[in-house]
Amino acid sequence: MVLRVYNTLTREMENFIPFCGKKVNMYICGPTVYDHCHLGHARSYVSFDVIRRYLIYRGYDVNYISNITDIDDKVIDRAKEKGEDLFALSRKFTESFIEDMKALRVLAPDAQPKVTEHIPEIIEAVETLINKGTAYSTHKGNVYYDLMRSEEKIGTLSHQTVKGLLEGSGGRIEVENDKKYQLDFVLWKSAPQGETGWESPWGRGRPGWHIECSVMSMKYGSQQLDIHGGGMDLIFPHHEAEILQSESCTGKHPFSKYWLHNGFLTINKEKMSKSLGNFFTIKEVLDKFSPGTIRFFIVYTHYRNNIDFSGESLEEAARARKRLLNTISNVKHALNEAHKDGNDCRLTELINETRETLINSMDDDFNTREAIGNLFVFSRKVNYIVSNEAHSRAALEDVLEFISEIDGILGIFGEEEHEAYKNIPEGLPEYKIMEMIGLRDRAREGKDWVKADAIRDELKEKGIIIEDGNDGTKWRKG
Known part of the structure; x- marks a missing residue:
């Protein structure tokens, strides 16, 4: 079966064909490090970790990039609120994020660039856009992307009209009185007296949020990415802005061939977010549930669907995962007592059938829900065989090896660090x-x-x- 993915850009399922054969440049927007990350962040990074793992499993050479936004209004405001040094605060929460990801078995990115370490490259990109006539500086020292001068129009990724974007922006568009047009977005922000900033041709300031991802994804990946991902809340304006400024800067289309977006983690059907105050940090949840349970809870839902969070739903995930872990325990116990020359008992056939169904599920836009459903069927059949028939050590070892193979994709069985x-x-x-x-x-x-x-x-x-x-x-x- 051919791997097929749902592309937000086209709103269609498409065959996955990277630009360069088996090489995949994959960029996922990283966190803004002004606090400990919440479970909504875990939902996104675990989901894309599984996608990355599966691509590797299918033989792709994946270059996975995910940035760290360590300078932003939220970082500056939190440092002022706490009376802490901005860079010390961002380092602390960067370390906290990396610690959380390690606990959840999220593979470290191949590159994890920080905004503050790429200021010269960002300034150069902004200058390029000004020289091409698609950006302008103002008397306040701000630089904006000029949507009226751009050949490409905003709304291609979110599939909205300009009127719809203006009416539904919900505070996600910065309101400044030196813009030419309301939807123009900032590339460089002037820094008030005494605030952290860097010297530039337009005065002391810092990067806008959108331009950093374009610069770092192209530096560590390619001017044309195979996959760009993130939460659905990033589609507009963040990812829309990335498309416009990146394609304007390089002259290459498309900036990313496939756009993948994960659904929200909600509480009472409302998106979990710090701004709404309805969130639980990853560390808080790890105090009550194992990393494997949290990861299972996330992976047991298709990445594009929303997940509603509750203690009860995590307890249910723990019980479901335990059934699979019990199968592993049963096989290990049987292996301890098995004879070298026992029967295969159809275990090899069962492994091959399950591997095929799992690949078919994952080839269908990384359908982890269906894949895990197939594992429960596999688990029940293995339990029956182990309990009722004599079996060879080799066959049982093959079962454990297959489970390890699956764990390499889903990451839900590994021993807990404890x-x-x-x-x-x-x-x-x-x-x-x-x-x-x-x-x-x-x-x-x-x-x-x-x-x-x-x-x-x-x-x-x-x-x-x-x-x-x-x-x-x-x-x-x-």
Whole structure:
């Protein structure tokens, strides 16, 4: 099956054909680092992490770029509010973001440029636009993109008319009295006395939000990207502006061949955002739920659909993921007792069938919901075979290898980074602990409380304390 993606630009499903064969330049808009990131950010970056992982799985050479906006009105205002040095504050929250992404198993970008480290390149791009006649400077020291002089018209990505954009901008367009036209967007902002800024041909100032992404994506990727992604809230004005200024700057069309946008994470059907005050930071949620559960919660919805957040929905995700983890535990336990010359028991056939259905699902615009649904079918069949038939070690090892293969795409099965996994008592390997916990879980499901308590006590004697919670059973060294 050919990989097909939904392109926001055309509003159609299209065959995925990069500009240069198997090489994919992929740019995802990074965070503005003025606070700890919330779960809505996790939704976006986990979603695009899965897309990146799947492209790699399918044999593409992916160059993944995601920036850090470390200078912006929000950063400046937060530094003033807290009485902190702007650069110290942005560094702190950059480190916090990277820490969150690592916890959620989001692969580090191939390039993660910061705005403040690319001021000369941004000034050069603004100068190019002025020289081409598609930007103008004002007496206030601001520089704007001139939409009236542009050959391309705004609204191509959002599929809106100019009237619709003006009426529905919702405060996303900066209102300045030195603009020629209301929809003109800022490329360079003058800095008030005493505020952080850099010298430029138009006076002391700093970059506008949109121009930074154009400059950094082209420097570390290409003048024509294969994939540009981000949240749906970035379509207008941010991504619209990127298209206009990038294509005007280089003269090449299109700036990005495919535009992918993830849906919102909502609370009571309203978008989670700091501006609305209805958000939970990633760190707050990690205090209550494991990284694997949070990632499963995100991935078990198609990336273009909205997800409504609640504690109950995360608990449900934990229970669903636990069913898959129990299968892994069952297979590991069976492997410990399997004979070298046992039967295949159709496990190889089942693996091949599941791999094919998973690829078909992921080739359909990265349909993780359907892919995980197929994994539940696989899980039930494996559990039945393991419980009822004699099987070979090789076949069981193939099952675990296949699960690892799937985890390389979805990232939902990996061991949690936890203090409990350090300093495991000598003679008691980690896999054995997990097997015993799996046996206890099955005993509890069958209401065999005597056996469940006996396993708990045996683990305690070996120096392992187990704790039951909404997020499943966890363990630690006693």
